[in-house]
Amino acid sequence: MALSKVWVFAETDENGSLTTLSKELLTKARDLGDTVEAFYAGDGNDIAESAGAFGATAVHATGPIEGQLLGAPVGAALAAAAEGVDLLLGGTSYDARDAFAVASVKLDKPVISNTTAIDLDGDAVVTTVPVFGGEKLVKTKFTAGGPMLCLVRPKSYEASESGGGAASVSSVDVPGDAPSATVLATHVEEREGPQLDSAPIVVSGGRGLGDPAKFEEYIEALGKKLGAATGATRAIVDAGWVPYNKQVGQTGKVVKPDVYIAAGISGATQHLVGMKGSKNIIAINKDPEAPIFSVADLGIVGDVHKVLPALIEALNAKG
């Protein structure tokens, strides 16, 4: 039995377009609820068409939140507006986590985070959350009634359009008493070339590279040759070798490319959960016991400093 009303916490990227994750959630919401609507922290007219195309019939919008960190005011607005909503779906993004946490406190309802699947079992909503680096799947049922709050990981579902027209737009109040933080400036990091979230090939490097210069010399060079996006483990992001926007893993991006090449990556749980959904995985690591080999379709037990230059040379020779 479907739920009667499902809301999706819609988000937009730096260009103001509905994010892929929001489209995935709207698509899934159509399976779960008779009525699918979006909630948006911004001008609802900006997403009325795109949200409508993925199945939302209405957009409930706060209007632009200027100069304030979104979480507290938007979470309070979401909680106040969500009466009668059975299920609230958000992505595991920074702002959605903030807003859902605040809404959870205001509504006194739990939020289930890091969900990779949502199923209906009769009237019950059952979530799937991977634990132990994705080795086990925990099924959890909401038992406190609606609104149920659920944060879903990227790429759990594939987005598909519903053919729906533009959604109607209505405004929701933002309670003025939320303790808030002031945003003084926003910085957008330049992103060039193939993007991690969408590239069909990803080449990633880890600590096994030995030093930061090798990331440029091997990983970027191989990425360029293959037209691939380049990624990194948390270890070398934390070490400052590459910017955070290249991080693949639990606290970084989730990727599911056709081909994932892991070079000098041992395969910590933190990294595996971000890439083990890739269709084909090629790993190069000198330690035969490295966990990365447990998910590799092709594993080369060897020194990345020998294998990668030879590989790049061979690819160059092929033109």
Added chain:
Amino acid sequence: MALNVVVCVKQIPDPADPGALDADFTLKRDVKLILDESDSYGVEMALQLVDTAGGGEVTLVSMAPNGEVSGLRTALAMGAAKGVLVSDDALAGSGALETAKTLAAAIGKAGDYDLVISGVESSDGYTGVVPQMLAAQLGHPMVSFAKSVEVSDGKIKVARQTETGSQDVEAPTPCVVSVTAGVVEPRYPSFKGIMAAKSKPVDTLALGDLGIDGGNVGWAGAGQEITAVEDAPARQAGEIVEDDGEGFQKIVAKLEELKVI
């Protein structure tokens, strides 16, 4: 000007050991617990901020079964002054919201503070929502996912991680801030620190001491129920070969087979 900082720390089973589940499907926690590495960054950040302020102290707040303090001792050895631990059988099964309610009540027992710091998410439960819930529960402003933190004149200034870059955020104290891993380099406890930690005070409280009804936390208050734990579908075993100098050819062949070159 003195700065008093509360740091929320979680004590977890060592992630390097194979994890095990209890009969109720929750993580087996009656094993030796250690300080979650994700929280060592918060402890270090707090110690540095207090140092910069030229006075004040760091108080740890934690929630763990069986009066467990070994992870707290690690953070005390790093330089925290004291700890407040909430330990009560009724907390088993608590979700993020019940955890935040409990920590908020415990922070109320930690004395005056300017700042509450936590990691962005624990290494085991990784919900990534407890710090923001804590702020809402305490009625403080929150700044999540901080990559750097400065305190001056009753305000904090934070560079906050976003999907597309970062934001410069400011908030008045007292407030709650969650710090990302790698934000600072956590110090190793010195021998002197380890010895000193043994005699630093840890106040162990039960739910009754906090005025929390056991029926509102743990399994009773979680509003969710684990119905099953399944093995994830395993990937088919791949071909693993030792590099004999020609290993790169295997990769070339694989890329050709996949038609990407």
